[in-house]
Amino acid sequence: MICPFCKEEIAEGAIKCKHCGSMLTTQFQTQTQVAAQTVIPDSTNGHATIDALPISEGLKKKLHFVHDNLKGTKFGCPYYGKISFSENLSQFSVFAFLFTVFYYLVKGMWRKALVLLLIHIVLQVLVTLILPWQYQGLGSLLCVMAIASIAASNAYCDLYRKYVLKQEFWW
Numbered sequence: 001m002i003c004p005f006c007k008e009e010i011a012e013g014a015i016k017c018k019h020c021g022s023m024l025t026t027q028f029q030t031q032t033q034v035a036a037q038t039v040i041p042d043s044t045n046g047h048a049t050i051d052a053l054p055i056s057e058g059l060k061k062k063l064h065f066v067h068d069n070l071k072g073t074k075f076g077c078p079y080y081g082k083i084s085f086s087e088n089l090s091q092f093s094v095f096a097f098l099f100t101v102f103y104y105l106v107k108g109m110w111r112k113a114l115v116l117l118l119i120h121i122v123l124q125v126l127v128t129l130i131l132p133w134q135y136q137g138l139g140s141l142l143c144v145m146a147i148a149s150i151a152a153s154n155a156y157c158d159l160y161r162k163y164v165l166k167q168e169f170w171w
Contacts, residue, residue, distance in 0.1 A: 007072055020074075049164050059159070065091065066160040077150070078157035093155035100151045109162055111170045120147045 001012045006020035016023055046067045050060055071081040080088065096103045101120075104113035120143060127139035161167045 005072060046164055053163055062156045063160050066156050077154055091156050093152045096155035097148045097152035100148050109158060112158060115170050116147055116151055
């Protein structure tokens, strides 16, 4: 049996993965099913689906990279395994970084946009409550940068999940 989270070999009928510590019981079945769908084993089917999409060639190239290199997700973020820094940097979306919530809304991923907005609001409230007024501007800037960085590094993987895997997701 293969762990749907870290893709390592585990004992048949295991309750918890010995490699990543993920729970594999039936109460986590939906989470396991979503994680298992993250990678398409049939390489040609995924490439054919990507090639048939009505999107730009540049975006198709990014989605092909995600299809070929995605090993799974960790904490909702894409895990590509061992790739170079430049390859990892190529998966950073500048538009998602600059326009975060609006980017996800335009791309039709309103659930993810809503979650990012809610996380941003919670972080801003925490900054306001915890930091003295002199540092609240810096704290707010760090909150915005953190959320924007998460969105930018997840953008192409999220597009892959939406267009190729046909998933509707919150995170």
